[in-house]
Amino acid sequence: MAGLTFSSETRGQFSAVARVRWQLFLNSMRTIRGRMEIVARVFTFLAFGMGGIVGSIAIGFTAWYFVYSGRADWLPVLLWPVFLFWQFVPVMASAFTENVDSSNLLRFPLTFPCYFLIRIAYGSLDPPTLMSSLWLLGMSIGIACASPLLFVPAAAVLLLFAIFNILLARMLFTWMERWLAQRRAREILGMLFLFMVIGFQFIAPLLRHFGNRSQPAVSRVALQALPIERLTPPGLAGEIIAHSLRGEYPLALGWFALFGAYTLAVLWLLNLRLRAQYRGENLSEALARTAAPMAKQQIRPGWNIPGVSGAVSAVLEKEIHYLSRSGPTLFTLVMPVVVLLIFRFSPGKTDGAGGLLSHAFDLAFPVGAAYTLLILTNLVYNSFGADAAGIQFYFVSPLRFREILLGKNLTHSLLLVIEMVLVWAGASLLYRPPPWDIVLATLTGVFFALVVNLTAGNVLSVYTPKKVDLAALGRQRASQVTALVSLGIQAAVLGLCALAILLARAYHHLWLAAIIFAALAAIAIVIYFLVLKRLDSIVLQRREAMITELCRA
Amino acid sequence: MSTSATIAAPAISTEHLTRRFGDLVAVQDVNLRVAPGQFFGFLGPNGAGKSTTIKMLTGLLAPSSGRMQILGIELTQDSVAVKRQIGVVPEGMALFGRLTGSEYLNFVGRMYGLDRVTAAKRTAELLDFMQLVDQPKALVTDYSHGMQKKLALAAAVIHGPKILFLDEPFEGVDAIASNTLKSMLQNMISRGATIFLTSHVLEIVERLCSHVAIIHCGQLVAQGSLEELRAGVEAQAAAALTAAGAPHEIDAPAPAPGAKLTLEQIFLRIVGGTRRADQELSWLG
Numbered sequence: 001m002a003g004l005t006f007s008s009e010t011r012g013q014f015s016a017v018a019r020v021r022w023q024l025f026l027n028s029m030r031t032i033r034g035r036m037e038i039v040a041r042v043f044t045f046l047a048f049g050m051g052g053i054v055g056s057i058a059i060g061f062t063a064w065y066f067v068y069s070g071r072a073d074w075l076p077v078l079l080w081p082v083f084l085f086w087q088f089v090p091v092m093a094s095a096f097t098e099n100v101d102s103s104n105l106l107r108f109p110l111t112f113p114c115y116f117l118i119r120i121a122y123g124s125l126d127p128p129t130l131m132s133s134l135w136l137l138g139m140s141i142g143i144a145c146a147s148p149l150l151f152v153p154a155a156a157v158l159l160l161f162a163i164f165n166i167l168l169a170r171m172l173f174t175w176m177e178r179w180l181a182q183r184r185a186r187e188i189l190g191m192l193f194l195f196m197v198i199g200f201q202f203i204a205p206l207l208r209h210f211g212n213r214s215q216p217a218v219s220r221v222a223l224q225a226l227p228i229e230r231l232t233p234p235g236l237a238g239e240i241i242a243h244s245l246r247g248e249y250p251l252a253l254g255w256f257a258l259f260g261a262y263t264l265a266v267l268w269l270l271n272l273r274l275r276a277q278y279r280g281e282n283l284s285e286a287l288a289r290t291a292a293p294m295a296k297q298q299i300r301p302g303w304n305i306p307g308v309s310g311a312v313s314a315v316l317e318k319e320i321h322y323l324s325r326s327g328p329t330l331f332t333l334v335m336p337v338v339v340l341l342i343f344r345f346s347p348g349k350t351d352g353a354g355g356l357l358s359h360a361f362d363l364a365f366p367v368g369a370a371y372t373l374l375i376l377t378n379l380v381y382n383s384f385g386a387d388a389a390g391i392q393f394y395f396v397s398p399l400r401f402r403e404i405l406l407g408k409n410l411t412h413s414l415l416l417v418i419e420m421v422l423v424w425a426g427a428s429l430l431y432r433p434p435p436w437d438i439v440l441a442t443l444t445g446v447f448f449a450l451v452v453n454l455t456a457g458n459v460l461s462v463y464t465p466k467k468v469d470l471a472a473l474g475r476q477r478a479s480q481v482t483a484l485v486s487l488g489i490q491a492a493v494l495g496l497c498a499l500a501i502l503l504a505r506a507y508h509h510l511w512l513a514a515i516i517f518a519a520l521a522a523i524a525i526v527i528y529f530l531v532l533k534r535l536d537s538i539v540l541q542r543r544e545a546m547i548t549e550l551c552r553a
Numbered sequence: 554m555s556t557s558a559t560i561a562a563p564a565i566s567t568e569h570l571t572r573r574f575g576d577l578v579a580v581q582d583v584n585l586r587v588a589p590g591q592f593f594g595f596l597g598p599n600g601a602g603k604s605t606t607i608k609m610l611t612g613l614l615a616p617s618s619g620r621m622q623i624l625g626i627e628l629t630q631d632s633v634a635v636k637r638q639i640g641v642v643p644e645g646m647a648l649f650g651r652l653t654g655s656e657y658l659n660f661v662g663r664m665y666g667l668d669r670v671t672a673a674k675r676t677a678e679l680l681d682f683m684q685l686v687d688q689p690k691a692l693v694t695d696y697s698h699g700m701q702k703k704l705a706l707a708a709a710v711i712h713g714p715k716i717l718f719l720d721e722p723f724e725g726v727d728a729i730a731s732n733t734l735k736s737m738l739q740n741m742i743s744r745g746a747t748i749f750l751t752s753h754v755l756e757i758v759e760r761l762c763s764h765v766a767i768i769h770c771g772q773l774v775a776q777g778s779l780e781e782l783r784a785g786v787e788a789q790a791a792a793a794l795t796a797a798g799a800p801h802e803i804d805a806p807a808p809a810p811g812a813k814l815t816l817e818q819i820f821l822r823i824v825g826g827t828r829r830a831d832q833e834l835s836w837l838g
Contacts, residue, residue: 302659
């Protein structure tokens with residue numbers, strides 16, 4: 001990092017990068033969609049800000065308590081979550097986004113120190129870094145309140161801890177960059193993140209399950225791991241503060257020097273990667289691919305689904321290929337069963353078995369079915385979202401849009417059928433098989449809801465399409481208008497269904513609900529086909545708006 | 554400018570084709586005639602209205618006014634019948650990124666009404682012809698730009714169209730692939746198909762196309778065979794010379810003595826010449 005001087009050229013480059021980012025921000029507000037995105041981002045930052053402030057107060061108070069009560073050794077308990085959050089969240093979040101290709105900067109005459117600083121700055125202003133910094137600030141204040149003399153050493157250690165974390169996060173990111181440059185790797189990382197999210201849902205139930213039993217083996221392992229933990233960055237930071245509190249300054253300085261060495265080592269590793277990139281190593285998506293070995297392709301004929309035309313079969317086959325390659329969608333599809341599992345292990349009103357549905361086992365199937373309808377919303381109400389530029393093909397092909405939509409609707413119906421089987425199996429295994437009248441009422445209710453959703457979904461797919469990426473997390477949301485309208489429709493349909501089921505249940509004649517749903521479904525089917533017939537002319541009127549939205553970069 | 558001799562039953566014809574975007578008239582009163590079997594180049598500077606015209610001709614964009622007939626069928630009256638007869642490589646290539654190349658071609662074949670076995674057979678042949686067989690499991694989204702172009706072209710011809718519309722087909726395609734595509738297109742022409750293409754690469758258009766139309770600021774300013782356009786430009790230059798009585802300064806490169814005007818020279822003379830490099834950017838090395 002020698003030669004870190006800021007010439008006028010370097011200052012100009014810094015200011016140009018800052019200006020271009022600001023300009024990009026301003027330009028993004030030119031469209032209504034861009035302005036809405038920014039409003040959404042403001043809310044996200046507010047949420048992170050609140051998390052930062054509330055977390056800062058909580059951590060500050062806990063740190064105060066540890067130091068005040070002479071338990072400074074326990075400070076790593078606070079530092080570990082900060083450390084893990086700081087390191088894992090930005091890397092995981094990268095799975096949600098396309099990564100900035102640093103080679104874009106390298107075509108300019110940047111010096112290496114300038115490039116280095118820009119790369120550090122790019123990643124250091126993200127919400128996790130800001131939140132973690134706020135938490136460390138709260139911790140310093142808490143320690144200073146408990147022991148004013150400890151403020152300077154604590155602030156110095158926590159500052160070093162912050163620098164270490166910033167450098168480590170960037171270092172991990174740059175080393176992972178080649179891997180992340182590949183779409184498949186980003187998808188795998190995204191899936192790991194999602195499984196982690198699911199895993200969190202089970203922590204509380206599992207703790208309750210195992211918490212009351214003594215676990216001697218776990219305690220033994222924890223005791224053996226403690227000396228090693230002291231050598232980790234959070235452990236070291238805690239040790240330094242604890243030694244300072246006890247007045248053992250030489251020891252504290254020794255540990256501080258070790259921590260400084262860790263930081264330098266991370267800086268060196270980061271420097272290695274960035275220098276390689278600076279010398280021209282390109283990690284962009286296009287170059288990350290390697291040539292696959294030559295292999296003669298076996299082309300098998302497409303699917304032939306009885307009762308529908310070849311084109312509708314082809315659309316269904318294409319949709320299934322798309323869904324089967326979408327990790328986030330597959331994840332969403334297992335959620336109804338996961339929700340039943342969570343309900344099963346969550347505490348009910350009494351401590352008996354059955355969790356949240358302990359007093360209404362028979363509602364497990366309807367609840368799972370209702371949840372299934374909700375998770376299909378994004379697919380049904382934005383049918384063309386994943387087609388992106390492929391929408392042009394539909395417009396140049398000799399097909400009526402009603403056939404294309406029929407293929408898509410069949411796919412979504414097929415998904416729902418599979419989901420219903422899974423939910424039924426889940427409800428039967430976790431609780432008990434639902435009675436036949438509940439099954440009948442639920443199935444007819446779901447069928448009615450499906451037809452209503454498909455009808456409204458087809459219309460909204462044409463009027464308010466939004467390009468989505470089925471492979472990337474967080475990029476599958478339909479447009480704001482679609483979200484609002486679909487929410488209203490779902491609320492009305494599910495409300496109606498719930499009302500009918502509860503009423504019929506109160507009168508102990510659940511088959512009555514099934515009859516009501518069957519009648520409603522019959523009306524809905526007529527409307528569905530009437531709308532489908534009209535859609536060809538609507539699509540022609542809307543084609544420019546659809547192509548513009550779905551083909552946008 | 555001269556026009557082609559009257560052709561009975563044109564493959565493509567438009568009458569007063571106009572498209573407005575708010576106050577902007579992107580295409581105005583375009584009257585095109587493309588005879589069956591022609592290799593037709595549709596040229597124009599950036600923003601002249603080429604893509605807008607090709608989008609209207611292929612059903613991707615509605616015209617504000619005017620008529621379009623493809624193979625004698627009114628496009629707005631029976632678009633499905635027209636689309637069965639045409640193949641299109643639009644500007645965005647119309648690919649489905651999350652399919653493999655073979656899945657995509659199979660899908661397109663089925664959508665054009667081919668039976669399963671024929672679609673699979675043609676898919677294999679096209680992948681082989683386009684040299685796309687070495688990445689059987691790669692998704693289209695992971696293809697290079699050139700590979701995507703080849704795949705889009707394969708998809709456009711899988712049903713054996715009578716007319717092929719190509720928007721910048723050679724953009725981003727390497728020399729080997731470009732050669733493959735050119736020979737395929739010439740084979741199609743020799744079998745009676747009509748090809749309508751837009752391109753900025755005038756050398757390719759000159760080599761491939763028998764007929765050319767030039768659109769400038771939304772208006773058709775020239776249409777005819779290359780020879781007709783050349784004769785028209787030369788006649789115009791001669792007329793200007795006679796009127797001025799002295800060599801007229803034209804902002805376009807002149808042909809070498811005795812040589813024919815190239816398409817680039819014709820194009821530049823029609824749409825308005827070049828900048829004089831010695832007048833501007835004097836600081837350039």
